[in-house]
Amino acid sequence: MPPETNPYLVGYYDRIRPAIKDIVEHEDQITKPTIEHYAEKHKVDPFEFSLDVSLFCDVIICDYNYLFDPQVHLQRFFSVPDKQNCFLVDEVHNLVQRSREMYSATLTMKPIDSLVTKLSAKKAANQKVIQKLRSLKRSFKRYSKDAEESPDHQIAQLAPVTNFNATLNDLIGAIHEWLANRKPSDTVDAVVDYYLKCRHYYLISQYYDDAYRTRIINDTTTHDVIFRQFCLDPSKWLKESLDLGRAAILFSATLSPISYYQRVLGNESNSLQMVSASSFPAKNCQVIIANNINTLYANRQQSIQPICQTIATLISQRAGHYMIFFPSMAYLEAVLNQFMDQYPSVHVIRQEADMDNAARQQFLREFQTDPQQTKVGFALLGGIFSEGIDLKNDQLIGVGIVSVGLPGINDEANLIRDYFDQLNHQGFSYAYQLPGFNNVSQAAGRVIRTTTDKGVIVLMDHRFSQARYRNIFPDHWTNVRVINQPDQLKKQLQAFWNSFPN
Structure with a gap:
């Protein structure tokens, strides 16, 4: 349901203050069922309501990605440093692999032909997006020639593919303009799906440094070309996220050896470490x-x-x-x-x-x-x-x-x-x-x-x-x-x- 016809979003800001006042005065543990109850009572969108209510909470329990993931982190909390915040990160052994994926991105060429076919049904109205899609496909092919010629049909390089990223950014801008006047349809849904993948890939390109490699893969089975910006060492970006708060405590029952985790989860030489004795005989x-x-x-x-x-x-x-x-x-x-x-x-x-x-x-x-x-x-x-x-x-x-x-x-x-x-x-x-x-x-x-x-x-x-x-x-x-x-x-x-x- 589009926002302009969703009764829980239309007039949201007229109803949100009483809803927040009601839940804060009557609840001290705000769980999903609690949010749903008060959202229905006041006819407000439950997701937006949960974010607004979180500003009034002393403790917030959430997934890693709301702090660390550059694509979905909570802007209202983590746009600027706030030294009132302390981060407690549990099961932090999982953050090593999770954060590598958060700071990596993959984009494939194959959806382009299908999108061009769909958009060509109204070629005049969609010409600019079609042109930009075709430009991106040419860019895929141009920069994958070395991979095509390699024995295993793939390469990994230190340098970013800057021209490819520029072409991608042009496509993102064209689709953004195009979407402004589109009504919901299967074609729009398909374009939006690829648009979001493109945006994610371009976002990750802004983090690219010597700790990245660009993988270019010619998949001969599916006749596809795959570009992947792979983050080898996200410790720099984890440190930046942790520095947004006053302090951070990272813990897990399986951090052995602790020197390894200290290196890959922030690499701060002056951080403190403690190994607690087991409470079990x-x-x-x-x-x-x-x-x-x-x-x-x-x-x-x-x-x-x-x-x-x-x-x-x-x-x-x-x-x-x-x-x-x-x-x-x-x-x-x-x-x-x-x-x-x-x-x-x-x-x-x-x-x-x-x-x-x-x-x-x-x-x-x-x-x-x-x-x-x-x-x-x-x-x-x-x-x-x-x-x-x-x-x-x-x-x-x-x-x-x-x-x-x-x-x-x-x-x-x-x-x-x-x-x-x-x-x-x-x-x-x-x-x-x-x-x-x-x-x-x-x-x-x-x-x-x-x-x-x-x-x-x-x-x-x-x-x-x-x-x-x-x-x-x-x-x-x-x-x-x-x-x-x-x-x-x-x-x-x-x-x-x-x-x-x-």
């Missing part, structure tokens, strides 16, 4: 490294049997609920199929590739009932069940983690690796090892959720026993043992569980 958690398992890609097939045997040993020493995490769905399925063939009596629950909310809740309910029945969940490392779920007490007593969690080798991770190799000689760690290990830490954190929880973490990869990984283990992993064969695992598990009376 160390003796309640046993970490075991299965040094006999090699999950390197070349050895994946040979690793399936020892992984199955390790899972069987893990669950045999105490009845209860367990979860095993894998770095890919293909690896998960390969182990799951063999495990079910060898141990058909074990109750198994598996994560599916596409699970709606109902399916996710059903997966979790399996762990919230029948604690004395052995159940084994198979899930993805870095997926929806390896973070943000809270299975307390005896709902989960053991976790197995297959591999060190390294992301698959890919072009963008390689660009990050090369960038940080030049800066601090830690390219592999920053691009692969540390992001992967964060997924491991998050999955391991599903086991101990209260001071009375007891459980085991089995790390199924020989690389965990190497110094480069042992040196980044969380401080609260004090109870660590290394085993080289299933019998040793069995003895360690027996010793751990026997230390607690039933």
